[in-house]
Amino acid sequence: MDRQSSKEAIQMFILYIIFGLIVLGAIGAGNSLRIVKQYERGVVFRLGRVTSEAKQPGMTAIVPFVDKLEKVNLQIITMPIPAQEGITRDNVTVRVDAVIYFKVVDPRRAIVDVENYQLAVGQVAQTSLRSIIGQSELDDLLTNRERLNQGLAIMIDNPAVDWGVHIDRVEIKDVALPESMKRSMSRQAEAERERRSRVIIADGELQASNKLAQAAEAMADTPSALQLRLLQTIVEVAAERNSTLVL
Known part of the structure; x- marks a missing residue:
């Protein structure tokens, strides 16, 4: 009876050892497998020293308790x-x-x-x-x-x-x-707009004076044209004032 119980105890001990080895193997496998994403690279430190090549995307294996994997993001x-x-x-x-x-x-x-x-x-x-x-x-x-x-x-x-x-x-x-x-720049911009406005007005007056000078020269050569222009001006003034002009 004692021999039977001793045999069962040995079998149970062996089962515990096997179970422990399986657990340790699973833990070791979990610690050794790493997943590197597509936009990452893995830098492995083995006992504190960097290995030559960075790990590419996908599943990679490292030595448990010896290697340490640092992931680096390559995205912008x-x-x-x-x-x-x-x-x-x-x-x-x-x-x-x-x-x-x-x-x-x-x-x-x-x-x-x-x-x-x-x-x-x-x-x-x-x-x-x-x-x-x-x-x-x-x-x-x-x-x-x-x-x-x-x-x-x-x-x-x-x-x-x-x-x-x-x-x-x-x-x-x-x-x-x-x-x-900001206030200074606003005043500067306003002054610049005023300057441009005056330049445009002065340029218009210059062009108008040149046209008037050309018209005066043409009328001086033809006195009848000057009389016709005078009559036209009188008619326009009378039309604006809604009055009748008698010559």
């Missing part, structure tokens, strides 16, 4: 740049905000060479935006944004290349002016 990231205040080259205080579009092109460098590539890009973008404000005049910020956008993208892309990041484009969103400058 849209990051707003907070409004930066600065003084333009013509001594005008403005606040300018922008938006930057960038993506990771080298996952390994983006993970290894910089601690947080998004934070780094954001800080460089803010510094570059303040630099652009100081190098530009107010008219450039208001009317020549395309050139400034290109220059800003180049300034940000230079350090970002070393981090495995490519700057797709940068767009200046808004330029906030002081109220006094």
Whole structure:
């Protein structure tokens, strides 16, 4: 009886061992399998060192408790740049905000060479935006944004290349002016419209005087034409006043 119970105990112990091995195998398999999405790449650290190739999209296997997989998003990231205040080259205080579009092109460098590539890009973008404000005049910020956008993208892309990041484009969103400058620009625009109006009126008077001079020369050569013009004017005046003219 004791021998039978001892045999059953041994069998139960073996079953427990097998069950434990199955559980450990399942846990190990779960820890070794990773899924990398289509827009991601996987950087594997093996005992703290980066392996040569980044893992491509799909299911990939790593060594449990030895490898660590870091996923890197390769999609274009849209990051707003907070409004930066600065003084333009013509001594005008403005606040300018922008938006930057960038993506990771080298996952390994983006993970290894910089601690947080998004934070780094954001800080460089803010510094570059303040630099652009100081190098530009107010008219450039208001009317020549395309050139400034290109220059800003180049300034940000230079350090970002070393981090495995490519700057797709940068767009200046808004330029906030002081109220006094807005009123000054409004008065300037009004004065410009008034100047154009006076120029148009003066040009019309000049053209009219030239036509009158030509008409006077023609009438001086033909006295009868001058008399006919005088009679026509008298008739027009009489018609306007609704009166009868007797000559």
